[in-house]
Amino acid sequence: MTPEDRQRYIDQIQNFRLIDDTFFHTCFHDNKSCMEFVIRIILDKPRLKVIRMHTQEEVPNLYGRSVRFDVFAQDADGTEYNIEVQKDDNGANPRRARYNASLLDTMNVPSGADWKQLPRTIVIFITEHDVLGGGLPIYHVHRTIDELDGKRFGDDTEIIYVNGQIQNDTMLGHLMHDFFCKNPADMCSKLLAERASFFKSNEHGVITMCDIMEKIEKEGFAKGVAETTLKIIRNQLRHHTPYEEISEVTETPLDEVIRIAKESNLAY
Numbered sequence: 001m002t003p004e005d006r007q008r009y010i011d012q013i014q015n016f017r018l019i020d021d022t023f024f025h026t027c028f029h030d031n032k033s034c035m036e037f038v039i040r041i042i043l044d045k046p047r048l049k050v051i052r053m054h055t056q057e058e059v060p061n062l063y064g065r066s067v068r069f070d071v072f073a074q075d076a077d078g079t080e081y082n083i084e085v086q087k088d089d090n091g092a093n094p095r096r097a098r099y100n101a102s103l104l105d106t107m108n109v110p111s112g113a114d115w116k117q118l119p120r121t122i123v124i125f126i127t128e129h130d131v132l133g134g135g136l137p138i139y140h141v142h143r144t145i146d147e148l149d150g151k152r153f154g155d156d157t158e159i160i161y162v163n164g165q166i167q168n169d170t171m172l173g174h175l176m177h178d179f180f181c182k183n184p185a186d187m188c189s190k191l192l193a194e195r196a197s198f199f200k201s202n203e204h205g206v207i208t209m210c211d212i213m214e215k216i217e218k219e220g221f222a223k224g225v226a227e228t229t230l231k232i233i234r235n236q237l238r239h240h241t242p243y244e245e246i247s248e249v250t251e252t253p254l255d256e257v258i259r260i261a262k263e264s265n266l267a268y
Contacts (some may be wrong), residue, residue, distance in 0.1 A: 001211065002049065005214065006210055008229060009209070009210040009213045010206060012207065012213065013184055013199065013200055013209050013210075013213075014182065014200060016182070016199075016200070017179065017180050017181060017182055018085070018088070018179040018180075018181075018192065018196065019085050019087060019126065019128055019164060019179045019180055020085075020179065021070070021085060022212065022216065023138075023145055023196075023199070023209075023215065024070065024085045025055045025056055025070065026199055026208070026209060026212055027195045027196060027199060028053075028055055028071060029055045030055075031195065032050045032051075032052075032053055033072075033191065034191060034192060034195055035053050035071060035073055035083070036048065036049065036050040036196075037189065037191055037192070038083070038175065039073065039075070039081060039083070039124075041172055041175045042124060042138070042160060042172065043122075043160075044160055048075050048076075049075055049076040050073050050074070050075055050079070051074055051075065051076050052073065052074050053071060053073035053074070054069075054071070054073075055070065055071050056069070056070065056071045069082045069083075069084070069100070070082075070084045070085055070177075071083040071084075071085055074119075077120075078119045078120070079119060079120040079121070079122060080104055080107075080119050080120070080121050080122070081121075081122050081124060081186075082100050082101075082104055082121075082122075082123045082124070083124045083126070084100070084123070084124065084125050084126070085126045085179075085200065086125055086126070086127045086128065086131075087127075087128045088206075089127070089129055089131050092125045092127045092131045092161065094159075095139075095256070097123050097125060097159045100123050100161075101123045101157055101159060104121040104123070105118060105121065118156070119156075120156040120158075121156070121157050121158070122157075122158045122159070122160060123158075123159045123160070124159075124160045124161075124162065125159075125160070125161050125162065126162045126164060126176075126179060127161060127162065127163060127164055128165070128180075129163075129164070129165060130162045130163045130165050130166075131161055131163075132161055132163075135162050136163060136166075137162070137168070137170070137172055137176075138160065138161065138162050138163065138168040138172060138174065139160065139161040139163075140158060140159075140160055141158065141159040141160070141161070142158055143155055143157065154166055162176065163176075164176045164179060164180060170268070174188035174189070175188075175189070178192050178193070181196075184196040184197035184200060184201075185197075193198050227248075229250050229252065230260065232249075232250055233246055233250055233252065233257060234260065234264055234266065236249075236250075237260070237261050237264065237268075238264040238266060242268055243258055243262075245256050
């Protein structure tokens with residue numbers, strides 16, 4: 001890492017907020033106390049206890065698209081949570097919430113399991129904007145039965161949207177203020193302020209943050225190069241360029257070129 005890159009990262013770090021993916025993942029990584037604090041306020045359960053959690057939990061799907069949860073957590077009662085921070089409204093689309101909820105269930109259905117063993121699940125979106133448009137600080141979504149006057153279906157699933165735009169004088173409002181605060185000294189929560197300050201001001205925390213940002217930047221560059229190479233290969237395939245020539249020009253193994261051709265319906 002060059003001194004110029006390091007200074008560039010440090011400048012970016014000072015503008016980070018907890019609603020920003022990279023900073024959120026870093027601050028909450030292996031920190032049950034902070035996550036417990038957040039869930040307690042959102043659910044209004046001051047005695048809730050988080051017993052395990054993971055950030056950036058990869059949830060595979062054998063039949064379709066996998067997903068990476070921002071946070072997966074479980075409390076002492078067995079309830080399981082997926083917590084997502086979203087600055088992009090599209091990232092908090094109701095169908096995304098539905099999909100995440102379904103993947104929480106797939107993590108808990110071993111072969112031969114009794115359906116009654118499925119735990120209660122809650123998907124929580126903390127959003128920068130009022131995605132659902134009701135002007136409320138928080139929304140609780142459940143399945144209901146139309147023909148029974150909206151009676152709860154009772155499947156023990158819930159989706160919660162927290163509106164980051166409302167930062168009023170309540171515990172939830174203070175939490176949202178802290179999620180959108182750049183300066184830890186201005187935060188309401190001492191716990192979150194200390195955690196954010198560590199990665200913005202402490203030498204070891206800043207080094208950790210810079211290393212993470214450098215890794216993300218390199219991975220992003222590598223992904224960009226890979227996508228560019230894929231576009232070139234497909235373009236050459238459309239022009240019926242010999243496989244061997246494509247392999248040589250793009251420095252891609254011949255069998256990989258053939259695989260791409262078949263998957264893209266461009267084989268010849």
